[in-house]
Amino acid sequence: MTVRSKSRARRTLPLHVVLIVVGAVMAVPLLYAVLSGFKSTDQLSDNPFGLPDPWVGSNYTGILGSGSFWRLVGNSTLIAVATTVLVVAVSALAAFSFARFAFRGRELLFTLFTMGLMFPFAVAALPLFLLLRSLGLLDNPLGVILPQAAFGLPMTIIILRGFFREIPGELEEAATLDGCGPFGFFWRVLLPMARPALGTVSVLAVVTSWNNFFLPLLVFTDSTWWTIPIGVQQFQGQYSADTARVFAYLVLAMVPALAFYSVAERQLVGGLTAGATKG
Amino acid sequence: MTSTFLPDKRTGPGVDLPPPSAAAARGRARRRVFHWLTAVGFQLPALVLFIVLVLLPILFALYAAFFRWGGFGMPSDYIGTENFTRAFDDPVFLGDLWRCLVLVVLSLALQLPFALAMAVLLNQRFRGRAVYRMLFFAPYVLSEAITGVLFSMIFAPGDGLADQILGSVGLDGIGGEWFADPSMVMATLFLVMTWKYFGFHMMLYLAGLQSIPKELTEAALIDGANAWQRFRSVTLPLLAPTLRISVFLSVIGAIQLFDLVWVVTQGGPDHHSETMAVTMFQFGFKRYQVGYASAISVVMFGISLVFALAYQRFVLRRDLEGATTTMRGGGK
Numbered sequence: 200m201t202v203r204s205k206s207r208a209r210r211t212l213p214l215h216v217v218l219i220v221v222g223a224v225m226a227v228p229l230l231y232a233v234l235s236g237f238k239s240t241d242q243l244s245d246n247p248f249g250l251p252d253p254w255v256g257s258n259y260t261g262i263l264g265s266g267s268f269w270r271l272v273g274n275s276t277l278i279a280v281a282t283t284v285l286v287v288a289v290s291a292l293a294a295f296s297f298a299r300f301a302f303r304g305r306e307l308l309f310t311l312f313t314m315g316l317m318f319p320f321a322v323a324a325l326p327l328f329l330l331l332r333s334l335g336l337l338d339n340p341l342g343v344i345l346p347q348a349a350f351g352l353p354m355t356i357i358i359l360r361g362f363f364r365e366i367p368g369e370l371e372e373a374a375t376l377d378g379c380g381p382f383g384f385f386w387r388v389l390l391p392m393a394r395p396a397l398g399t400v401s402v403l404a405v406v407t408s409w410n411n412f413f414l415p416l417l418v419f420t421d422s423t424w425w426t427i428p429i430g431v432q433q434f435q436g437q438y439s440a441d442t443a444r445v446f447a448y449l450v451l452a453m454v455p456a457l458a459f460y461s462v463a464e465r466q467l468v469g470g471l472t473a474g475a476t477k478g
Numbered sequence: 479m480t481s482t483f484l485p486d487k488r489t490g491p492g493v494d495l496p497p498p499s500a501a502a503a504r505g506r507a508r509r510r511v512f513h514w515l516t517a518v519g520f521q522l523p524a525l526v527l528f529i530v531l532v533l534l535p536i537l538f539a540l541y542a543a544f545f546r547w548g549g550f551g552m553p554s555d556y557i558g559t560e561n562f563t564r565a566f567d568d569p570v571f572l573g574d575l576w577r578c579l580v581l582v583v584l585s586l587a588l589q590l591p592f593a594l595a596m597a598v599l600l601n602q603r604f605r606g607r608a609v610y611r612m613l614f615f616a617p618y619v620l621s622e623a624i625t626g627v628l629f630s631m632i633f634a635p636g637d638g639l640a641d642q643i644l645g646s647v648g649l650d651g652i653g654g655e656w657f658a659d660p661s662m663v664m665a666t667l668f669l670v671m672t673w674k675y676f677g678f679h680m681m682l683y684l685a686g687l688q689s690i691p692k693e694l695t696e697a698a699l700i701d702g703a704n705a706w707q708r709f710r711s712v713t714l715p716l717l718a719p720t721l722r723i724s725v726f727l728s729v730i731g732a733i734q735l736f737d738l739v740w741v742v743t744q745g746g747p748d749h750h751s752e753t754m755a756v757t758m759f760q761f762g763f764k765r766y767q768v769g770y771a772s773a774i775s776v777v778m779f780g781i782s783l784v785f786a787l788a789y790q791r792f793v794l795r796r797d798l799e800g801a802t803t804t805m806r807g808g809g810k
Contacts, residue, residue, distance in 0.1 A: 214599055218610055221596065225613050225673065228632055231639050247642045289523045296520035303514060308521060315532055317786040319734035321755035322779040325762045325771055326535035326542065329549060349531035352524055381516055410621035412737040417763070428623035432741055435627045442631060452624055460619040464612065467619070471678065472685040 229453075236447030243443045258447035267422075268451065271430040275455075278340055278347075278415075278426060279408040283401050286348040286355050290400070291393075293352075294359035295385050299371065309360075315353035320413060323350075328417050342418040343426075347408050354474050355400045361473070362396035363389060399470035402463045409456060427452050536779065542772040549768035561773035571774065574754045577664060581732040584668050590724060593676040597683035598709070611684070615677035622674070626741030629670045633657055657743050660750040667751055670738065675731070679724045686720030687713070722793055726786075733782050754778045 235243050236258050237251040246252070262268050296302075297309055327346055336342035366389060374384045390397070412428040419425055425433070434448050460467060543561055545553035565571045596614060600607050617625065632639045633656035644652050656666045690713060698708045736755035739745060745752030745760070752760075754774060762771030 211604060214602070214604070218599060222610055222613055225617065228628060228639070228673070229616075231632070232628060244637050247637070247639065248646075289527060292520045293524035296517045300513075300517035300520075302517035305517070308525070311533075312524075312528065315528065317730065317782050318532060318536060319730070319755070319778055319782055321734050321736055321758060322539060322775045322782075323532060323535040325758065325768060325775060326538040327531065328763070329538075329768075330531075330535060345527070346531045349527045352528050352532075356524065381520075385520075406619055410619075410623075412621060412623045412741070416740075428621040428737075431621070431627050432623050435630075445627070445631065449624060449628055453620055456619050456621065456624075457616060460616065461612075468615065468681050468685075472682055 232446045236450050238443050240443040258444045271427045275426040279405045281344045282347045282408040283404040286351040290355035294356045297360045298363035312353045399466045402466040403470040539772045539775045543776045545769045547769035548766045561770045570749045585728045589672045593679035597680045601687045617674045618678045622737035623741050626738050630742045663751045686717045690716045
């Protein structure tokens with residue numbers, strides 16, 4: 200037994216060495232940011248590697264005590280939730296029709312949506328900006344929410360369609376016999392059954408919206424509606440000399456995304472792999 | 479599965495048995511139209527959103543690309559293909575294409591093989607593998623803006639973490655000025671991209687690896703294949719669909735790269751890290767040459783489209799079915 204486990208340990212030693220090295224490269228930037236946030240900027244240049252001495256909490260507390268940071272969090276949350284509700288609701292209807300109806304033009308329409316996966320957002324950015332300007336949607340959260348939802352449609356529809364197709368046809372026949380129309384079946388049978396898939400696409404939509412940078416950069420010219428990614432970039436520009444404070448700000452800006460990831464890891468990874476392979 | 483909302487199956491309580499007459503044929507036709515309207519009605523909200531905010535803007539860019547236009551009023555100064563010839567004469571834009579190619583080659587040659595190696599390592603059973611998996615994927619969920627700011631500070635010349643570490647082991651100056659150095663900026667950018675994105679590809683590969691039946695590698699083992707032969711002849715071919723999709727996503731990502739570059743260098747120093755999207759942004763939103771910027775958008779779109787269609791036609795088509803069936807469990 201011991202001989203075997205020893206040889207096993209020797210065999211897996213290179214594996215662990217590689218993983219520890221790669222893990223360090225991945226983790227060090229993040230840990231460095233956390234620790235640097237607890238230093239003063241002078242301390243940071245004198246003592247870049249060591250633990251903070253003394254620990255300075257004022258970078259973090261100062262940011263958390265200011266209304267502007269919480270405003271960014273609020274804006275990002277509002278925009279992410281609104282985008283998600285919109286894109287999931289609209290996509291669920293479309294995916295239901297794709298998965299459960301045979302109708303003329305279905306394949307054409309579906310191809311149209313899947314082509315959307317290949318449209319880089321940057322291609323549409325310029326005319327989209329002009330459109331939003333003429334609609335008066337600049338500096339309006341709808342100016343970010345609506346396009347985000349529109350660009351989220353292809354992926355969401357593809358994932359939901361795949362899921363809806365797997366629900367057995369017998370259920371639908373039973374519902375029809377019980378007097379359910381198409382919408383009744385969709386609302387009372389399909390959606391409750393599709394909760395895991397809805398969770399997956401919602402998590403994807405939240406993360407995409409939360410991290411979006413390009414669109415808010417175009418749409419929000421003044422700071423009222425800035426989201427976290429815009430706020431981070433602005434903060435670095437404003438306090439570039441105060442490095443420790445920028446690190447603290449970065450760390451606080453990462454916390455919501457990482458916390459969300461730790462809660463919703465399964466949906467996120469599942470959604471990304473399913474989306475990638477079904478697209 | 480099979481669709482049950484077919485026109486002819488709609489025989490609910492309100493529908494009488496059809497008598498064999500012209501009236502019945504009309505009734506069937508009416509039912510078919512009603513059925514079509516129902517199906518399309520469900521599509522309508524998505525379709526409106528998609529057409530207005532995705533398709534029309536792209537078509538409009540296609541139109542505006544043929545005008546000299548500052549972005550106000552409607553374009554009226556038609557100049558034919560001049561914007562396109564100007565783009566392909568512009569060393570900055572040609573540089574964008576070159577840098578895009580460099581990033582694609584680096585990704586395919588280094589980042590994806592690295593992601594695959596990590597996936598193979600983490601596909602084994604040992605304590606702590608969930609922690610590594612989570613750690614490697616974590617950067618993917620961070621915003622590009624946050625990643626960009628973080629690494630612009632880590633690679634700050636002189637007192638950033640990277641130079642401090644190199645200095646402490648006596649390798650000062652190996653990175654030069656990092657993002658500020660024309661000859662280093664793309665390499666540094668690629669490092670950051672690898673840090674941020676390899677975990678995503680690794681997760682794709684892990685999902686693919688986990689769907690390969692154990693019996694196959696065990697059978698190869700019994701046949702006397704060593705670890706490399708098992709990987710080369712069993713695992714790799716079965717992973718091919720996943721690999722092809724990951725390559726596809728990687729190339730499309732390189733074509734539209736914007737956020738990270740904009741936050742870290744804005745394309746500098748002296749255009750040495752500029753991408754197509756950054757050039758488009760500069761001309762469209764900073765210099766108000768909207769016609770020219772539209773032409774750049776159109777070229778980007780053209781490249782994505784040609785690549786996507788060619789890839790689908792020649793590479794993806796034969797195993798699309800396999801990919802969707804092997805990965806079916808991915809969402810659960």
